[in-house]
Amino acid sequence: MFFHIVLERNMQLHPRHFGPHLRDKLVAKLMKDVEGTCSGRHGFVVAITGVEDVGKGLIREGTGFVTFPVKYQCVVFRPFKGEILEAVVTMVNKMGFFAEAGPVQIFVSNHLIPDDMEFQSGDVPNYTTSDGSVKIQKESEVRLKIIGTRVDATEIFCIGTIKDDYLGIISDPGAAS
Amino acid sequence: MSGRGGKGFYSTPDGNYHSTRTGTPNGRQSPVDIIPISDSESESEDYFEETSTHSKSNGKAHSKPNGKASSDSLKTGGKTSSFSEGLMGSGKGGKGSASFSVGKGGKGSASNAKPAKSDPELKLELDMPPNSRILMDCEAAEMLQQIHEHMAILSEDPKIKIPESFDKAFQYAKEGNHFTTAKSVKQILEPLKKYGVTDGEICMIANIGPETIEEVYALVPSLKATKELNESLVTEALDALANIKASK
Numbered sequence: 001m002f003f004h005i006v007l008e009r010n011m012q013l014h015p016r017h018f019g020p021h022l023r024d025k026l027v028a029k030l031m032k033d034v035e036g037t038c039s040g041r042h043g044f045v046v047a048i049t050g051v052e053d054v055g056k057g058l059i060r061e062g063t064g065f066v067t068f069p070v071k072y073q074c075v076v077f078r079p080f081k082g083e084i085l086e087a088v089v090t091m092v093n094k095m096g097f098f099a100e101a102g103p104v105q106i107f108v109s110n111h112l113i114p115d116d117m118e119f120q121s122g123d124v125p126n127y128t129t130s131d132g133s134v135k136i137q138k139e140s141e142v143r144l145k146i147i148g149t150r151v152d153a154t155e156i157f158c159i160g161t162i163k164d165d166y167l168g169i170i171s172d173p174g175a176a177s
Numbered sequence: 178m179s180g181r182g183g184k185g186f187y188s189t190p191d192g193n194y195h196s197t198r199t200g201t202p203n204g205r206q207s208p209v210d211i212i213p214i215s216d217s218e219s220e221s222e223d224y225f226e227e228t229s230t231h232s233k234s235n236g237k238a239h240s241k242p243n244g245k246a247s248s249d250s251l252k253t254g255g256k257t258s259s260f261s262e263g264l265m266g267s268g269k270g271g272k273g274s275a276s277f278s279v280g281k282g283g284k285g286s287a288s289n290a291k292p293a294k295s296d297p298e299l300k301l302e303l304d305m306p307p308n309s310r311i312l313m314d315c316e317a318a319e320m321l322q323q324i325h326e327h328m329a330i331l332s333e334d335p336k337i338k339i340p341e342s343f344d345k346a347f348q349y350a351k352e353g354n355h356f357t358t359a360k361s362v363k364q365i366l367e368p369l370k371k372y373g374v375t376d377g378e379i380c381m382i383a384n385i386g387p388e389t390i391e392e393v394y395a396l397v398p399s400l401k402a403t404k405e406l407n408e409s410l411v412t413e414a415l416d417a418l419a420n421i422k423a424s425k
Contacts, residue, residue: 001311001312001377001380001381001384002311002312002313002314002316002317002346002350003309003310003311003312004309004310004312004320005308005309005310006308006309035340035342035343036340036341036342036343038342044342044346045342046321046342046343046346046347047320047321047324047343047346049320049324075312075317075320075321075346077342077346083381084381084384084385084396084397085384086352086353100345101349102342102345102346102348102349102350103341103342103345103346103349143385145396164395165392165395165396166387166392166395166396
């Protein structure tokens with residue numbers, strides 16, 4: 001799920017950047033440092049939408065670097081347990097399949113795939129129902145529910161399930177639309 | 178991660194609910210602190226606990242009493258399938274569920290006094306900073322579109338690299354977007370807030386784009402708790418959303 005939040009960060013700037021464009025340089029450095037990163041608490045920082053406030057800089061003793069506290073608004077993406085997502089399958093193997101929803105990777109174990117779907121190996125590994133009517137393979141779109149998230153300092157990894165009502169394949173790349 | 182009953186709560190054999198903090202020997206519930214839980218395992222809806230890492234089972238009212246509902250496959254309407262039954266299967270498989278806590282097989286539970294809370298809601302309260310605003314996928318898509326237009330100018334400078342996660346998130350928001358404009362979606366779903374539907378639940382409805390009320394209740398089980406209040410409103414909202422979808 002996307003959120004629009006206000007975060008704060010202490011930015012260090014080298015004295016060579018001081019001058020009339022100090023603020024622009026600070027914002028550029030902020031964007032370079034923060035956009036694209038992931039924190040366990042807030043999720044993936046997708047984009048910075050604005051800088052709210054730049055506090056007074058504090059000169060660090062001994063180095064000459066100046067630390068500015070910067071408050072900024074950003075769009076973050078963070079998955080939660082119980083959330084329903086539409087994801088695209090990226091890899092299928094006999095343990096289950098991996099899918100991607102935005103920047104988040106989700107793994108769906110074969111234990112959380114309906115029992116009537118079986119793994120078929122081959123050039124295009126897939127999970128297929130016994131009557132062949134439903135097939136989950138690479139590039140398939142599936143709707144899944146997140147049942148667990150593991151967060152560490154820089155990454156969020158999710159486990160999902162499609163073994164529930166109204167979950168499963170949305171579109172099959174092989175099928176005619 | 179506990180799979181049963183959670184930390185600090187237990188139920189006595191006579192069916193009363195106790196918190197270990199305020200458990201009384203005569204079985205009476207404390208009026209203030211106690212948070213009643215059912216003696217089934219699908220408790221994540223019922224109680225609020227900071228360290229809870231339970232995944233969501235498909236809700237108490239949803240599971241059949243014997244917990245053996247057939248496990249339906251994909252996107253079938255109407256039937257209840259017990260998510261927990263699949264987990265029993267995974268339990269038998271002996272792996273997979275160890276580090277990702279999921280509720281054990283449901284037994285069909287007694288009703289709970291406290292309104293159910295969904296996991297996103299719990300997490301929202303716990304983890305996201307208080308000044309955060311939840312965004313629907315359509316809102317996020319519009320925001321990211323504007324940023325993308327700025328970035329297109331910036332990307333001509335070879336020194337500036339657009340982060341990969343921005344592209345992925347932007348694609349995801351665009352493709353997942355079922356509706357024409359975020360404003361119209363907001364106008365339709367905003368009134369639900371007055372009837373106890375939370376921001377998180379509204380966003381889930383907008384992101385999923387459900388077609389029927391049963392789908393909503395299956396995928397957002399916390400709404401079932403206030404079903405009497407919100408059923409007709411949600412049905413109306415779904416009809417209105419269907420009109421916007423159709424015009425896309």
